[in-house]
Amino acid sequence: MSGRFVRLAESARQAVTIRVDGKPVQALLGDSVMVAVLTAGGHLRESEFGDGHRAGFCLMGACQDCWVWTADGERLRACSTPLTEGMDISTRQPETTWPDHA
Amino acid sequence: MAGPRVIIIGAGPAGVRCAETLVAAGIRPTIIDEGRRDGGQIYRRQPDNFTRSYSTLYGTEAAKAAVLHSCFDALRERVDYLPETLVWNISERVVYALRLGKLVELPFDALVLCTGATDRLMPVKGWNFAGTYSLGGAQVALKSQACAIGRRTAFIGTGPLLYLVAAQYLKAGAGVAAVLDTSPWSLRLAALPKLLAMPRALFNGMALTLALRRAGVPMYNGVTPLEITGSGEGGVSGLSFKDARGQAHSLACDAVALGYHLRPETQLADLARCEFQFDAATRQWLPRIDPDGRSSVHGVYLAGDGARILGANAAEASGRLAALAVLKDSGHPVETDVVDGQRRILARLERFAQGLRQSFPWPAHFAANLPDDAVVCRCEAVTVGELRRVVAQTGATESNRAKAFSRVGMGRCQGRYCGNAAAEIIAHAADVPIDQVGRLRGQAPVKPLPIAIAEDGA
Ligand SMILES: Cc1cc2nc3c(=O)[nH]c(=O)nc-3n(C[C@H](O)[C@H](O)[C@H](O)COP(=O)(O)OP(=O)(O)OC[C@H]3O[C@@H](n4cnc5c(N)ncnc54)[C@H](O)[C@@H]3O)c2cc1C
Numbered sequence: 001m002s003g004r005f006v007r008l009a010e011s012a013r014q015a016v017t018i019r020v021d022g023k024p025v026q027a028l029l030g031d032s033v034m035v036a037v038l039t040a041g042g043h044l045r046e047s048e049f050g051d052g053h054r055a056g057f058c059l060m061g062a063c064q065d066c067w068v069w070t071a072d073g074e075r076l077r078a079c080s081t082p083l084t085e086g087m088d089i090s091t092r093q094p095e096t097t098w099p100d101h102a
Numbered sequence: 103m104a105g106p107r108v109i110i111i112g113a114g115p116a117g118v119r120c121a122e123t124l125v126a127a128g129i130r131p132t133i134i135d136e137g138r139r140d141g142g143q144i145y146r147r148q149p150d151n152f153t154r155s156y157s158t159l160y161g162t163e164a165a166k167a168a169v170l171h172s173c174f175d176a177l178r179e180r181v182d183y184l185p186e187t188l189v190w191n192i193s194e195r196v197v198y199a200l201r202l203g204k205l206v207e208l209p210f211d212a213l214v215l216c217t218g219a220t221d222r223l224m225p226v227k228g229w230n231f232a233g234t235y236s237l238g239g240a241q242v243a244l245k246s247q248a249c250a251i252g253r254r255t256a257f258i259g260t261g262p263l264l265y266l267v268a269a270q271y272l273k274a275g276a277g278v279a280a281v282l283d284t285s286p287w288s289l290r291l292a293a294l295p296k297l298l299a300m301p302r303a304l305f306n307g308m309a310l311t312l313a314l315r316r317a318g319v320p321m322y323n324g325v326t327p328l329e330i331t332g333s334g335e336g337g338v339s340g341l342s343f344k345d346a347r348g349q350a351h352s353l354a355c356d357a358v359a360l361g362y363h364l365r366p367e368t369q370l371a372d373l374a375r376c377e378f379q380f381d382a383a384t385r386q387w388l389p390r391i392d393p394d395g396r397s398s399v400h401g402v403y404l405a406g407d408g409a410r411i412l413g414a415n416a417a418e419a420s421g422r423l424a425a426l427a428v429l430k431d432s433g434h435p436v437e438t439d440v441v442d443g444q445r446r447i448l449a450r451l452e453r454f455a456q457g458l459r460q461s462f463p464w465p466a467h468f469a470a471n472l473p474d475d476a477v478v479c480r481c482e483a484v485t486v487g488e489l490r491r492v493v494a495q496t497g498a499t500e501s502n503r504a505k506a507f508s509r510v511g512m513g514r515c516q517g518r519y520c521g522n523a524a525a526e527i528i529a530h531a532a533d534v535p536i537d538q539v540g541r542l543r544g545q546a547p548v549k550p551l552p553i554a555i556a557e558d559g560a
Contacts, residue, residue: 004233004337004356008274010152010248030149035247042337043232049483052334055232057480057519059239060143061136062220062367064514064550065480075553079242082138082149 003039004055018087027083034059034066034078037089044068044078045091069094105129106432109197109208111189111370112216114142115414116406116421118174120214123425125180127434132182132208134189134199140174143218143238143407144414146245147171159245161270162306163414170418190547192374195401200551212401212428215371216421217408219364223519224468224526226258227476228330229360230483233338236519237361241267250276252357256341258282258327260462261363262307268319268359269310278319279355282343284362285462286324296457299450320353322346326468330358362464364411365522372544374402380537383456384411385464386522387541393445395424396431403427416451419444466536469526478527479520481513489524490531499532501525501540514550517542 013028020037027036034056037044043053044066056066059079066078071088108124110117113135124131133140139147145167148154156164184201191198197208221236228234235243235251237259243249244267254277257268268281290297297304314321324346331340331352342352371389372378377398378387388410395403405424406417423444430436472478474487492498492508501524504510510524511517517524521542529536 005243005247005249005251006253006276008244008248008250008276009154009158010148012153013151030151032247035243035249039249047230047334047483051230051477051483053232053337054230055337056235057239058220058236058515059242060220061549062515062518063236063480080136080138 004042005035005038007039016083016085018083018085018089020089021091031083032079033068033076033081033083033087033089036083037068037078037091043091045093048093067093105434106211106428107209108132108212108214108428109134109210110214110216111135111197112142112218112406112408113137113140113174113183113185114216114218114406114417115145115170116218116408116417116424117142117214117216118170118177119418119421120216120405120425121177121181122173123422124428125177127429129429130180130182132184134184134187134197134208136186136188138186140183140185141167141171142417145170146242148246148248152248154248166414188549189370190549190551192370198546200555203552203555205555210401212403212432213374214395214403214405214421214424214428215374215408216404216406216417216424217367217370219366219407219411220518221361222363222365222464222522223360224259224362224465224523225472225476225478225486225520226327226330226360227473228332228338229358230477230480231330231332231334231338233332233356234330234358234360237261237263237267237359238364240357240359241270244270244274244276248274250274250357251359252338252355253277254279254355255357255359256280256282256353256355257359258284258325258341258343259359259361260285260465261361262458262462263361263363265307265310265314269313272314272317272319278314278317279341279353280320280322281314282325282327283321283323283462284325284327284465284468286346289463290461293457293460296453296460299453299457303454326471363458363462364407365518366408366411367518368408369516369544369548371397371402371404371408373546373548375399376402376404378541382537383459385466385526385536393423393448394427394441395420396427401431410452410455412448412451412455416448416455419447419451423448464522466526469523470530472527478524479510479513481515481520482509484508484510486527489527493528493531497532499528499534499539501528501542504528505542511542516545516548
């Protein structure tokens with residue numbers, strides 16, 4: 001699908017390119033990783049409990065539904081992480097790190 | 103004079119007014135907040151390179167937002183402010199925090215918890231599909247990122263935030279599919295005498311409803327949510343509900359904003375060993391406090407929505423009161439008129455908040471009718487049926503025991519979004535009063551720490 005989130009204002013910001021699952025994605029400086037990913041696509045990650053795609057829920061750092069990963073395996077909370085130029089994001093969990101490490 | 107070491111957690115309206123009052127008495131408090139900027143939820147600040155005006159961002163509350171932000175800006179040199187710092191544990195007069203990837207320990211003499219609230223949720227079948235967001239989350243997308251959560255968003259749940267966020271979406275040019283309130287209109291009429299404690303807030307609320315009606319947004323009161331339709335791959339595609347007369351409706355939407363007013367963020371109070379008491383009016387457990395915010399633990403105070411859901415103005419008053427209590431308890435002179443003045447403000451706001459609770463009640467009775475295949479725990483996709491089965495088979499009717507058997511409340515949100523509803527489901531399935539189900543205990547770390555840090559320290 002095209003983007004889930006819709007930009008309503010503040011579109012005159014500096015353009016930034018990041019990679020999401022290896023593909024370039026155009027975003028704007030000041031975007032959270034969540035907004036960058038969800039204005040270009042429909043989800044952030046796969047539920048590890050088999051009920052499909054997830055795209056975040058609370059946007060205030062409380063639910064932890066919006067985890068994504070960097071190319072080197074670091075886990076990010078997409079709603080509260082601002083993007084930086086050249087970021088390389090994966091929507092696929094590198095290995096099972098939950099629920100071992102709460 | 104070298105005052106007590108005071109730590110304030112939370113830089114929302116409660117924390118900011120608390121700090122201001124302490125600074126005025128010559129104390130230099132430490133203010134910790136997980137957020138990148140001050141302001142908390144209602145007065146959340148947008149990123150530096152965004153340009154929307156205060157009136158665009160905060161509407162009728164723009165003047166108050168500006169005053170609070172400049173109050174904090176003026177305090178910056180006289181407080182130790184630690185943004186982007188998560189407090190993940192409290193024990194024996196020490197706050198444990200994660201700051202810029204490092205663990206830090208901060209000892210205190212007095213601790214003021216101003217940790218705010220998150221949305222209170224009741225599940226609906228399909229709420230685990232991508233595109234369902236908490237109502238507060240829908241507002242954060244707009245306020246802090248100038249985005250809507252979808253092209254056509256359906257707003258469902260209850261509470262003042264339902265109308266506020268829907269009206270903010272409308273004004274910002276987003277598509278609003280419908281506003282569906284589970285509370286019947288008659289309750290608002292009955293609550294009118296209490297709501298009149300704050301005539302301006304009442305008027306603003308009515309103006310929001312009117313704006314939505316004028317724009318032709320379908321609006322229903324007294325609805326029962328049936329299902330969010332969609333698929334695991336594509337996410338939300340629609341919503342069905344029953345209106346007050348029992349007639350079923352369905353509508354198309356690609357996003358749902360769902361919320362039933364708020365719940366206080368009380369895990370830190372729990373870790374600080376504060377006593378809790380059951381609040382029958384909201385059917386939740388709240389930290390026990392005195393009128394000025396003193397908890398049951400000496401030196402630990404609470405203010406704002408993290409103690410009682412009374413809104414932003416009350417957060418400011420209770421933040422000041424908690425600071426005055428800290429001052430009094432540490433031997434500083436405190437004028438009784440100042441305390442009395444803030445207490446009076448709080449009492450009026452408490453009356454208004456009672457009116458809101460009466461108008462927009464938590465729909466506890468929905469828990470009984472949730473279908474077995476609805477998900478209750480979004481973190482681990484545990485169904486309502488599984489939780490009921492655990493209650494029936496193990497006889498576990500206490501929250502923490504039921505959690506151990508069912509995993510409901512054990513996932514990454516640590517029960518923030520399933521805990522209230524799970525308690526209702528257990529109470530109904532076991533036929534016990536809700537207060538006997540108890541409450542999920544707060545556990546450290548209150549939010550997941552980065553994996554590398556969790557491995558070598560926590
Ligand atoms: C999403 C949302 C939107 C809201 N919007 C409105 C609105 O538009 N109008 C309205 O009248 N009311 C709104 N409210 C109600 C609102 O909570 C209060 O009006 C007001 O913001 C409460 O102020 P506070 O200072 O108690 O808490 P908050 O403003 O919520 O501030 C609490 C602060 O504590 C910090 N914190 C919490 N836990 C930790 C921790 N462990 N470590 C570090 N920092 C921590 C948070 O980051 C946050 O900044 C909203 C509430 C929510 C949850």
